Amino acid sequence: MASTIAAGTGLLTIGNGNTIELASGAPTILFQDGKADLLRLDQPGSFTGTIVGFNAGDTIDLGLLPVSSVSYGYNGVLTLSNAGTVVARLNLLAGAYPVGSWQVVKGAAGGFLVSVGADGHTRLSVATPAPVTASGQSGAYAAAAPWVGGTAPGTGIATTLGPAASPYVIATGTVNAASGALLITGAQGTLEVDRYMLAAWQPAVVAAGTLAVAANAVLQSSGLVQLGPAASTRVDRNGMIVVGGLANGSAVTVEGTLLVNGGKVLAGPKQAGATTTGGTIAIGLGDGALPAVATVQAGGQVYDTGTRLGAGPVSAGTLVVTGVGTNWSDLADPTQTQNTTGTMLVGVPDPGIGAGTPVSSPASLVVAQGAVLTEAGYAAIGVGPGSAGAATVSAGGRWQVGAGALSVGAGGSGSLAVLNGGTVAAGGGGSFLSG
Numbered sequence: 001m002a003s004t005i006a007a008g009t010g011l012l013t014i015g016n017g018n019t020i021e022l023a024s025g026a027p028t029i030l031f032q033d034g035k036a037d038l039l040r041l042d043q044p045g046s047f048t049g050t051i052v053g054f055n056a057g058d059t060i061d062l063g064l065l066p067v068s069s070v071s072y073g074y075n076g077v078l079t080l081s082n083a084g085t086v087v088a089r090l091n092l093l094a095g096a097y098p099v100g101s102w103q104v105v106k107g108a109a110g111g112f113l114v115s116v117g118a119d120g121h122t123r124l125s126v127a128t129p130a131p132v133t134a135s136g137q138s139g140a141y142a143a144a145a146p147w148v149g150g151t152a153p154g155t156g157i158a159t160t161l162g163p164a165a166s167p168y169v170i171a172t173g174t175v176n177a178a179s180g181a182l183l184i185t186g187a188q189g190t191l192e193v194d195r196y197m198l199a200a201w202q203p204a205v206v207a208a209g210t211l212a213v214a215a216n217a218v219l220q221s222s223g224l225v226q227l228g229p230a231a232s233t234r235v236d237r238n239g240m241i242v243v244g245g246l247a248n249g250s251a252v253t254v255e256g257t258l259l260v261n262g263g264k265v266l267a268g269p270k271q272a273g274a275t276t277t278g279g280t281i282a283i284g285l286g287d288g289a290l291p292a293v294a295t296v297q298a299g300g301q302v303y304d305t306g307t308r309l310g311a312g313p314v315s316a317g318t319l320v321v322t323g324v325g326t327n328w329s330d331l332a333d334p335t336q337t338q339n340t341t342g343t344m345l346v347g348v349p350d351p352g353i354g355a356g357t358p359v360s361s362p363a364s365l366v367v368a369q370g371a372v373l374t375e376a377g378y379a380a381i382g383v384g385p386g387s388a389g390a391a392t393v394s395a396g397g398r399w400q401v402g403a404g405a406l407s408v409g410a411g412g413s414g415s416l417a418v419l420n421g422g423t424v425a426a427g428g429g430g431s432f433l434s435g
Contacts, residue, residue: 014039025049031058044088051092060114062088078114090114229255229292237262237298243279252304254283254317255292260300267304280306284317284363291316296371299325305333305341310363310389311348317363321397324370332376342376342402347389347412363389367397367422378404379426382414390415393422401426 014020015032021040022029031037031053040061041047054060065080065087078090225243227233233256235241240263243252252258252267267279281304284292296302297320307330310317321328333341347363365381367373379401381389389412393399399422406426408414418424 022047028052031055044090047088047090049091051090054092060090062114225252227252227254227256227258232257232259234259234261235263235265235300239263241265243267251279252281253285254281254294255285257292258283258294260294260296260302262298262300264301265303267302279304280308282308282311282317283319284310291318293318293320295320295322296326296328297321297323299323301326302328303331304329305331306343307345308348309344309346309365310387311345318366319364320366320368321371321373322366322369324396326371327374328371329374330376342378343404344373344375344379345383346379346381346391347383347387347414349384349387349412363387365389365391367391367393367399368395370396372397373399375399375401375404377402378406380407380410380414381416382409382412384411387412387414389413390417392417392419393424394419396421398423398425403427 010027011030012020012022012027013030013032014037015035017035017037019038019040020029021042023042024046026047026049028050029039029052031039031051036057036059038059038061039051040063042063044062044065051060062080065082078092079086080088080090225241233241233254235258241252243266252265258265265281267281281294281302283294285308300323307319307328308317309319319328330342330344344365346365365373379399381391383389391399391408391414394417401424404427406416406424408416416424
């Protein structure tokens with residue numbers, strides 16, 4: 001049943017699944033029973049009334065508000081802005097929904113909705129896909145596309161962004177999920193971390209789309225960050241990806257692209273800084289057909305206890321470390337022997353192919369333009385039968401191998417080129433074999 005009210009003052013009550021359409025006025029609106037009641041505001045920009053009892057199943061229809069770049073914030077008043085201009089303020093007195101659980105999803109055609117779902121988490125719903133920002137929220141996500149796949153238990157935070165026309169997700173507040181997996185599957189999907197994401201994601205998986213860690217932002221995972229064959233990841237200056245904390249170690253796997261553009265990646269941090277415990281990075285892992293490429297530039301910093309390039313039967317692995325002030329450091333794990341950590345392996349046979357017939361992806365390492373690559377342990381190019389690896393150090397780049405040896409053609413096919421002022425130094429000596 002729908003009731004249309006031209007103007008209202010005083011108290012208006014909605015209950016038993018009914019609808020009130022308010023053309024104007026500033027009454028107090030009481031959602032009485034949470035039975036899918038609907039309030040339709042024809043002039044949401046001028047509504048100054050108070051809303052009480054907004055609960056699971058209820059909906060507020062804000063009509064055809066302009067939607068191009070939506071942002072929202074909540075501190076008792078839900079403020080909605082479009083392209084930086086405030087378009088509506090809703091005075092929502094405390095209801096059954098938890099503060100900080102606001103979500104934005106693509107809604108029904110022709111409407112801009114605010115609703116509370118059966119799970120008790122409030123959602124904003126927009127009809128037109130557009131960049132949407134949630135600011136200053138604890139556990140706040142925003143999206144102009146559907147979230148699918150459920151939520152992290154007890155958090156109300158959606159865990160999966162599915163394919164959609166133009167999904168763009170921005171988390172500008174602190175995102176804190178006790179459990180669950182972050183999964184981006186849409187080929188155009190983007191998750192941008194603007195401040196801090198603290199997660200016990202096990203794992204954090206980017207199967208496709210883009211993960212952008214902006215300046216001064218942190219993406220922290222307790223176990224695994226996996227970048228799939230169609231994924232692109234960018235870590236900007238002062239942004240960080242931190243992976244670690246599990247007893248069995250931690251890892252970053254790259255099957256798509258990783259760009260560390262002045263940012264930092266810590267795999268397996270024991271504590272703040274560069275001390276690591278068992279964190280590894282694999283580039284070109286598995287059987288994806290697309291090349292895996294990691295680039296560190298503009299003063300970017302990467303720390304782990306071991307790097308593998310080209311460790312799958314199909315997908316290629318390439319690492320480029322370039323620019324003055326840019327460093328990639330394979331550090332010793334204080335809990336392990338030095339000859340098993342602090343390593344760079346370029347071209348690694350795939351153990352899943354079968355005994356006696358190992359096959360490795362082609363692997364390539366480039367250190368250039370004053371960048372520094374450091375191994376606390378040893379390094380090898382062309383590791384084992386069937387492997388293939390090539391390394392080039394040029395233009396003032398430096399590859400420093402510590403206590404261990406540098407092996408070129410260590411059972412497989414390997415090549416090392418030192419060009420135009422490049423430097424390779426191996427503290428433990430070297431073996432340069434034909435392969």
